[in-house]
Amino acid sequence: MxxxxxxxxxxxxxxxxxxxxxxxxxxxxxxxxxxxxxxxxxxxxxxxxxxxxxxxxxxxxxxxxxxxxxxxxxxxxxxxxxxxxxxxxxxxxxxxxxxxxxxxxxxxxxxxxxxxxxxxxxxxxxxxxxxxGEGGSLLLGDIRARVSTLTDREREVAALIGAGLTNRQVGERIGITVRTAEGHRAAIIRKLGVREPQAIARFLKNLEEREG
Structure with a gap:
């Protein structure tokens, strides 16, 4: 529970x-x-x-x-x-x-x-x-736990979303349909608890910096 x-x-x-x-x-x-x-x-x-x-x-x-x-x-x-x-x-x-x-x-x-x-x-x-709020005050353990729920593909998509790419651009970059990219974006938002590209990028950046 x-x-x-x-x-x-x-x-x-x-x-x-x-x-x-x-x-x-x-x-x-x-x-x-x-x-x-x-x-x-x-x-x-x-x-x-x-x-x-x-x-x-x-x-x-x-x-x-x-x-x-x-x-x-x-x-x-x-x-x-x-x-x-x-x-x-x-x-x-x-x-x-x-x-x-x-x-x-x-x-x-x-x-x-x-x-x-x-x-x-x-x-x-x-x-x-x-x-x-949008994840800025989370501890490393919280960030790691949320990012760990992403599949490898979702993490790849999250990095592209964080870089400001649209669903269509994400699809073209990694060879998936726009609908599939939309589905990945929805899953990423649900799992990380943030939706803005800047916030998603901050999640990934904070994890990399604190683990580096």
Whole structure:
């Protein structure tokens, strides 16, 4: 089970935005049992109206909702300058939407039906990202642990992304399709917990310098 300091749980608020009351109830029961504080919302507009984004934590958002979709909510949060890390809940057919969400800054996406260990790991990573920002304050052990989750190909792609190459340029450089490059980028963002090319480059540079 994911080990998160109790003081971090007490100082964070997890938001669950989903139009399905059964999902909201299940998440609330699960997270409260694990010691997290949680507040649920039935839709994006309710979240935007009632939530206090200055309270640290993260938001768990369903991709497909009537009215304002999860992606539309994410874009509105970006427009408003919300720095709250986002985890998306997706169906099996939503991989393209998930990739788009990651490119917009989502920390992770978790497929339904939700597995407890998977969502708890995602929450811990999201809250950690929100607390530490784009990775500049991580210790060497944290950086090494995150980079070690990358496959050799993902690390190769990460270096190219860090150098400022687009997905198309990455594909041309190493002989893969643009779609495959997008998939690698999404995996890198999810595993490292950062999305900006400069932050990805800093991860790799810090690891090389501290191990050198």
């Amino acid at each position: 994911t080990n998160v300091p109790e003081e971090l749980k007490k100082g964070s608020l997890i938001r669950a935005v989903d139009d399905d009351p059964a999902i909201r109830e299940a998440l609330q029961f699960m997270l409260e049992a694990e010691g997290w504080r949680i507040r649920t919302y039935a839709g994006g507009q309710e979240f935007l109206t009632e939530d206090a984004p200055s309270v640290p934590g993260c938001a768990i958002i369903d991709v497909r909702m009537p009215g304002m979709s999860g992606l539309e909510l994410q874009r509105e949060m970006n427009v408003r300058g919300y720095r709250l890390p986002v985890i998306f809940l997706t169906g099996h057919g939503d991989i393209d939407m998930a990739v788009s969400a990651m490119r917009e800054g989502a920390v992770d996406f978790v497929q339904k039906p939700v597995e407890q260990e998977r969502i708890l790991e995602a929450i811990a990573r999201a809250v950690d990202r929100g607390r530490l």
